[in-house]
Amino acid sequence: MDSDRRRRPTLDTVAAAVGVSRATVSNAYNRPDQLSSSLRERILETARTLGYAGPDPVARSLATRSSAAVGFMLPQGLSGAFSDPALSIVLDGLAQTVDGHDHSLVLMPGDSTGGPRPSIVSRAQADVMVAYSLPDHAPALDAVAARGLPLVVIDQPILPNSARVEVQDYTGTSAAATHLLDLGHTRFGVLTFALRPDGLEGPVSHERRSAVPFRVSRDRLGGYLDTLEKAGVKPDNVPVWEARGSDRELGRLGARWLLTRTPRPSALLCASDQLAFGALQAARDLSLSVPADVSVVGFDDVPEAAYSDPPLTTVRQPLADKGRRAGELALKLLAGGRPPRPTRLGVSLVERASTAPWK
Amino acid sequence: MDSDRRRRPTLDTVAAAVGVSRATVSNAYNRPDQLSSSLRERILETARTLGYAGPDPVARSLATRSSAAVGFMLPQGLSGAFSDPALSIVLDGLAQTVDGHDHSLVLMPGDSTGGPRPSIVSRAQADVMVAYSLPDHAPALDAVAARGLPLVVIDQPILPNSARVEVQDYTGTSAAATHLLDLGHTRFGVLTFALRPDGLEGPVSHERRSAVPFRVSRDRLGGYLDTLEKAGVKPDNVPVWEARGSDRELGRLGARWLLTRTPRPSALLCASDQLAFGALQAARDLSLSVPADVSVVGFDDVPEAAYSDPPLTTVRQPLADKGRRAGELALKLLAGGRPPRPTRLGVSLVERASTAPWK
DNA sequence: TGGCGCTCCTGAAGCGCTTCAGTCATGCTG
DNA sequence: CAGCATGACTGAAGCGCTTCAGGAGCGCCA
Incomplete structure (x- = not known):
């Protein structure tokens, strides 16, 4: 209490101790060119012995109108x-x-x-x-x-x-979908992170797919589904699982659901690498081999994507x-x-x- | 530029507009009980139309001497x-x-x-x-x-x-080491994160093990090595790999090195779960089975530890x-x-x- | 009717700093 | 030596807010 109550030194304290004006002390800190370097040294030295740690950030911000x-x-x-x-x-x-x-x-x-x-x-x-x-x-x-x-x-x-x-989220997922279509896949499953901030999780109903307030989710999902649709794959035939967030364990959960649909998707389109890693795990859990039994794509290209087992096909964003x-x-x-x-x-x-x- | 230059309204602007003192406006925001609620409403309303978004945080901090x-x-x-x-x-x-x-x-x-x-x-x-x-x-x-x-x-x-x-880092790793000793292991390898902030990575020399400035690293490493030593396992016979940080990929790298020593350790003691996950991966890379060929322990008990393949024995900290x-x-x-x-x-x-x- | 206690509001003194227009020597130029 | 630039420092006006000691008005009680 006691030592707390001893008020901290301020610019004025130092100014008084050195016998200069407050402006000069301020300059010592902020505009070294405005005073002789000998005086500046003296000021800094005095400040040190007084335990003055430099201009108070808050007061400084107020005066400069910038909080940095x-x-x-x-x-x-x-x-x-x-x-x-x-x-x-x-x-x-x-x-x-x-x-x-x-x-x-x-x-x-x-x-x-x-x-x-x-x-x-x-x-x-x-x-x-x-x-x-x-x-x-x-x-x-x-x-x-x-x-x-x-x-x-x-x-x-x-x-x-x-x-x-x-x-270019849309472009990215669209490219990934095209890639899979080119490889001859016809049955897909989509694994996305939150479409809305309401914390729900699970299969995504038709109406929930519209008016998605998270732009990224909207675009990535759209890039996948639109592209599939253009290739003749009806969105209604593409199961979509919405995870609460973008993490591996949530992805595993969702992928398990997707991979146990009938007919089983041969390709999982994921909204992020983390979800994709979860999907790899889920496949392993179900003794499915990637990519022999199921292909998986991610999005992000986080460093680990290059090292996962197997290394992940994904959309790279910088x-x-x-x-x-x-x-x-x-x-x-x-x-x-x-x-x-x-x-x-x-x-x-x-x-x-x-x-x-x-x- | 133009609209930027029009200075933002302040407490005074609002006070003047409403025809009350600045103190009253301040109270409207901070001490609703200090004024009639009708006046308060009027003030808040005026503030809204003036585009005043409430007391400036910096000025507030200066006056209250607290930046929250x-x-x-x-x-x-x-x-x-x-x-x-x-x-x-x-x-x-x-x-x-x-x-x-x-x-x-x-x-x-x-x-x-x-x-x-x-x-x-x-x-x-x-x-x-x-x-x-x-x-x-x-x-x-x-x-x-x-x-x-x-x-x-x-x-x-x-x-x-x-x-x-x-x-209780030391206690934790010590318990983990004991667990492994009890299981009959005799050849160990340790995988730790940074011992010093110098960004080095690799096998840890004898002298580097002393005077470790990161307390956590010091204690976890100490808990492992001291306990092994007490059981008769000479520290010099325990290879230690220091990773730059605590992440999976770095762990995998270190574990690969540890698992290719001769004789190969039958147990890997890791300073964190992330490193341990990397070790699991490294074992898989080398076609070693965990725990048949090598046991692995981690530290932290992050949520994923329960779901990894295999689920990780680890030291739980809250x-x-x-x-x-x-x-x-x-x-x-x-x-x-x-x-x-x-x-x-x-x-x-x-x-x-x-x-x-x-x- | 005077006094008291309320409620509601105000004036003014800061909070610790930056900055800008000066002031005052000093030295230099012609 | 007048005239002037230059360098070194200062005074004072804010920055936008909080807070505290009051003051004004009012209803109520004895």
Whole structure:
């Protein structure tokens, strides 16, 4: 208590101790060229002995009207979110970019609304927000708008006045479906992550497939189903399982269901690599061989996809780039730039050993 | 540019518009009981039409001398950090606790020094810091001390005046080693994550085993080796592989090396489940059967350990509790509490199918 | 009717810092 | 030596908010 109560030294404390003005001490920290280096040394030295650790970040932010932080909004809680390495990679790219410019990162995990609580967003000390894969109309987005903060959106629908970076999800899954069709497959199963933020899980009904608020889920699912349909495979004949999230165990569960339909699908189209890994596992559980008995494709091309058993055919998206690009956009908006036209990152199909021609 | 320049409304703007004092508007947001609800409604309504999104968080923090945020310091970059689900789970527990009290989370990823850069720490807008598994003497810790911020340490050595939550790492690995000895094993290999923050990887020399700055690595390794030694297994006869991080692929690499020593170990002692999963994979690669040809133990008991193939014998630590407890401690320190005595969470050996008697 | 206790609202003093327009020597130029 | 640029430092005005000691008005009781 006692030592807590002894108020911490401030700029003034140091200024008084050295016998200079407060402005000078401030300059010692922020504009070394504004004072003689001898005086600067003296000031820093005094600060040290007084236990002054530099300008208070909050006061500094108020005065400069910039908190040097970017807020990162997630669609769900942290443990769910990070079970998919794709997010880690994106976030890492973002963090590095932002960190390189001495900005910090404020994490805002989501809840059942599919995004952080608005009150959290309104109070976050950040001067630009990044929305990662939030559902359409997440309340958090309104809160950002209300504050008038610049926004960069990753994997999300068009929002007025925001910067955007996204990936050709539809194109990607469409290519994967085509690949499988070319291999002669005719019976498919689709394994997707959440279509809506309501936490449901299970086979996806016809109506649930429409009006999907998560753009990414919508596009990936659409890319699969539309392409199959064009090739004459009726969507109604394609069982779709919706997992609560994108993780291996949930994927295994869903794949088990898909692989026990009759007729059994000869190809599983997954919305992410994690789900696909789960599918590989499920196949193993059922003593099915991949790709002899069933082909599996994923999406993301996380590092592990190259090493899984068998190595996974998947759609590659440039995850680290995505994060870096989002970081750059955030910094640019911070610097007062207008939101540039959306960055659309390309994808490409990486054929490995989890897919094979159907007999 | 134009609309950006139109300065945002402030408390005063609203106060003037409604014709009340600024204090009253402030009360409308923070102390509803201090004004008539009709006036409050009028104020909120006016604020809405003016586009005022509530008190500015930074100014608020300055005035209240509290930024309502907890800083989380990591030993490494985000992508590395999150490849281990253990961290996600801990962080999730922390985030939920903290979020429940309307505090936000500032993430500070580490670099090659084994922690965030001190300048980042000095400028972070947080009023309590949580250190997660930083190495001894990380510069970031000095920065925290310099600012006089309360600190809670997870998995880290004693630091003066800090709250602490840790786990019985030594006890845990010791129990695992005992389990294997009881099963009749005599040839062991150890697979650990980073012993030092220098990014090296490979077989661990004798001198590198001493003075390990990561407490967790030190204790887990110690628990394994000491216990084996007590049973008559010379440490020098136990090959140890150090992986750069705790992820599956790195584990696979290390395990491959361990499993190709002669004589081949009949039991692999891993410092984490991720590494153990990698070891299972490596065994599969080498057509070794687990546990017939080689037993494997992990540490953490992440959810997947129950579902791996085979299910993993591992040391359970209460990950979510760890995070929650850290969150509670952070909040407590924030409220002015003294650091209580360290919380030491128990561990227990969970025997599953990845270990078996040695013939 | 005077006094008391409410409820509702205000004035003003900060919170700790940045920044900008100066002030004041000092040295240099012509 | 006047004139002027230059370098080194300062004063003071904010940044947008919270909070606390009051003050005004009002109903109520004795």
